[in-house]
Amino acid sequence: MTQKKNVTFDDIAKYTNFSKTTISRYFNNPDSLTLQNQEIIAQALIELDYKENKVARILANGKTEFIGIIIPNLILHYYSEMLNQILSTYETFGYKFLVFAGNEQEETERQYIQELLAYKIEGLIILSHTIPSEELAKLPIPIVTIEREDRQVCSVNSDNCTGGRQAASLLHKHNCEMLLHINSPSNPDIPAYGRVQGFLDYCAEHQLKHRLILRETGNSHESMQMHLTNILDELAQLYTGLKKGIFISNDTQANVLLNLLYRKYGRLPEDILLVGFDNSPVSREAVIPISTVGQQIDKLAYEAVSLLVEQMNERKKRRPVPLTEPVHKIIPTVLYERETTRS
Amino acid sequence: MTQKKNVTFDDIAKYTNFSKTTISRYFNNPDSLTLQNQEIIAQALIELDYKENKVARILANGKTEFIGIIIPNLILHYYSEMLNQILSTYETFGYKFLVFAGNEQEETERQYIQELLAYKIEGLIILSHTIPSEELAKLPIPIVTIEREDRQVCSVNSDNCTGGRQAASLLHKHNCEMLLHINSPSNPDIPAYGRVQGFLDYCAEHQLKHRLILRETGNSHESMQMHLTNILDELAQLYTGLKKGIFISNDTQANVLLNLLYRKYGRLPEDILLVGFDNSPVSREAVIPISTVGQQIDKLAYEAVSLLVEQMNERKKRRPVPLTEPVHKIIPTVLYERETTRS
């Protein structure tokens, strides 16, 4: 294990003339010992420099206090910040996290899950999109997903639909004559599709001229630049003279769009308003601060862990009552109005 | 542990009429069984739906295959990308990672380390700056630090000094008449200070007019904007007419600087050249791409894990030869010339 022999309960027992059991009780139920004996053991622990061994404890009582995480990557700010917030729940719940970055390789992620199960994780948080929820639901431990397809499993998602409405209404408020939503073509059963739906609903309800532009823009910065350049050209041609309100699916792309405009005009043209999504740092640090619909990543993370912990606790009861149906929590989005929508 | 009783080696042994030992060997040294018997066991595993239990294995053989990580946060791209790269070494080395984000709270991080030790991690990677290396060196497991004070422990660092030189030489190449380096006042024994040293050395060797501006700019975007605005004003006054080459300590700040200039002039003035540090995404995604000195985060991460694994393996030998002295690996930096240094 480590260097030499480790001090064990046996050593402490011999040293103090108690039994192993009593030493164990000192840790798990100290009140059952006399204060005096607690003192004696406490002293012995120091003198022997005892270090606890949680692996042995796990084997004996089955509680690892591990939660597994499968996350697509840590390159996107959204994911790294989410992991950050998940890790910080350690202070509240005490669970430790075993983290795998899956890179969206389905088979690889299956192996990760097996590995995690072998380490007896008590619950699993999934952010990656590869493995269908039907399959996840069959795993022998509680699962919570965040912002992904979640028909068969518990989940925590942003209120994307309201988010889409917020964006549309902001553009509406500033009297845009043409509302545009740029997004990538995606499956309606992932939560992010709600942004499209919310946008469309708002426009329909208020009878606004609008258009939905679904286009794959790729992942690289270059490819995004290229596709967005094309889109900007189209818009300039089609809607000359009209005040255009653009709602784009995330802040990274909003930033690219804004920079393209700045390089061309040295500023944001007055007939273009821009709203992003995520409230990621780039939205604040852009050449001018970008209006955006923010996800409350801290709350998403906290609720995900909290929901998971509830279920893990339920299983530890003598008569566990499993959920009859997956729970889906919704976290509100927050509108940040900044300089790209000041007319 | 999980739901019902788990299938164990004992069950498989009874099912197949082998002994537990043989089942164990099937996993750890399959060649010592006849092919036929391997088949029989393989079949039984499927029929019984056996799931391995690594916790028990750890207790028996002492090898957790866990590496602990203490990282300050995942908000800065540098750290999240580093964690990303560290996690991805799982494919190569097979070690699992227990991650704590420390937020630079010294006492908290000490507790994290104790917790990690209780889980019998075999090695520890430290990126946070709080705990002095003397203290880390006393821990009973191998340690590797990345880009922090490392007098008493093994470490992996970027070649910051050459990085500083690269930046200076790039500005020199473009005939800047005044070289400036903006950084925060930092302790010379952290690796990042090498950037300052490299810059100064280069200027001295080539007898270039230069100035070092050490100033605390704070962590928030607003405070950075404020301080950098002041600095820009000073420079404009002091060095009017001179072609100024600015090397700034990281890309985030370079981006702020660039945006300030763009907002003021609608472009990067011709008498200012700009070089950042890190090659973080913002340097590519800025209003115009920023020249920068890149750290090879993938290599830093790989070398850190690799260095750690070497030492962990050494400890597993019958006669371990501990290092007499900490090993310090240096990873070269890479210069990326982009639009902020095109005169």
Next chain:
DNA sequence: TTGTACGCGTTATCAC
């Protein structure tokens, strides 16, 4: 090639 017996360090179940 295969089996026996014991150890790993803790917790759980009974006793007293």
Next chain:
DNA sequence: GTGATAACGCGTACAA
């Protein structure tokens, strides 16, 4: 309040 003893599930000398 305390102690003996048996789990927990697997690895490993040593023996056969």
